[in-house]
Amino acid sequence: MRRAIQYLGVCEQFLALCSVRGQFPPPPTMPTLPSPIWLLTVYGYDIMTRLEYKARITSTFGSILKMDSTKKVTKKLAGIASDTAAWVTNVGNEYGQVLISVLTCSEGAEGLSSMAAGLMRRYRLAGVPPPQLIYVDRDCCNRDGVSKTAALFQGWGQLVVRLDIWHLMRRFAAGVTTESHELYPAFMRQLSLCIFEVDSGDARRLTEAKRSQLEGKHGMVGLTDAEVIQKITREEWRLHCRRRTRGAEETALLIQDLL
Incomplete structure (x- = not known):
């Protein structure tokens, strides 16, 4: 009874409050719209602030380029942009900087001719020497002597076209039944060792640093070089050691022995 x-009593107070109509101030007056001249002026100032960024992007060059195409980005396009492009092609330099990135409907000379012409024009207008070498994922060779990539960049007559090493390894792995095979990672690892070698000086310094770390922090004393090398992670190899190719003759012999 007490709770009822x-x-x-609370309901009576609530109804009493609702019976009084609230007093609301009138809405503010709408400000006058700016003139078209003012809008164009603001738009012009906004464009001028972006010119510096565009200049920085288009001022990136390189003497060794790498061109690669992928479908992974275009598959994520949704809405109106869905199915408007099939390939994303990126061109980078030896420092990992991206020179240009385009969306195309087809891969090859048909879809990349405008990109190649614009890239050659950028070098020409800036007075920068043309690149000496370009790595590609396809169209690097031709029995007639001129590859499709060389014909695409015909303005750079001295440009050397080579197949990227990763895609070269993929050519060897094409004969494997499936990538999920238990021997596939081991085969690719051995194939990488046939092509690349670690700088001996960097490897020696990394081994000494790892030995000092194991002795100081973990108290592991008296380890052999082989035991210390087993403790070095893959990320440490990538971070502290430089890699280089072994050379055509040595690589061919090692791959032949591997196969």
Whole structure:
């Protein structure tokens, strides 16, 4: 009974408050719209602030380029942009900087002719020497002597076209039944060792640093070089050691022995 009386008392106060109409101030007056001249002026200032960024992007060059195409980005396009492009092609330099990135409907000379012409024009207008070498994922060779990539960049007559090493390894792995095979990672690892070698000086310094770390922090004393090398992670090899190719003759012999 006590709780019912309390509830009815609260309801009575609530109804009394609702019976009084609230006083609301009138809405503010709408400000006058700016003139078209003012809008164009603001738009012009906004464009001028972006010119510096465009200049920085288009001022990236390189003497060794790498061109690669992928479908992974275009598959993520949704809405109106869905199915508007099939390939994303990126061109980077030896420092990992991206020179240009385009969306195309086809891969090869048909879809990349405008990109190649614009890239050659950029070098020419900036007075920068043309690149000496370009790595590609396809169209690097031709029995007639001129590859499709060389014909695409015909303005750079001295440009050397080579197949990227990763895609070269993929050519060897094409004969494997499936990538999920238990021997596939081991085969690719051995194939990488046939092509690349670690700088001996960097490897020696990394081994000494790892030995000092194991002795100081973990108390592991008296380890052999082989045991220390086993403790070095893959990320440490990539971070502290430079890699280089072994050379055509040595690589061919090692791959032949591997196969």
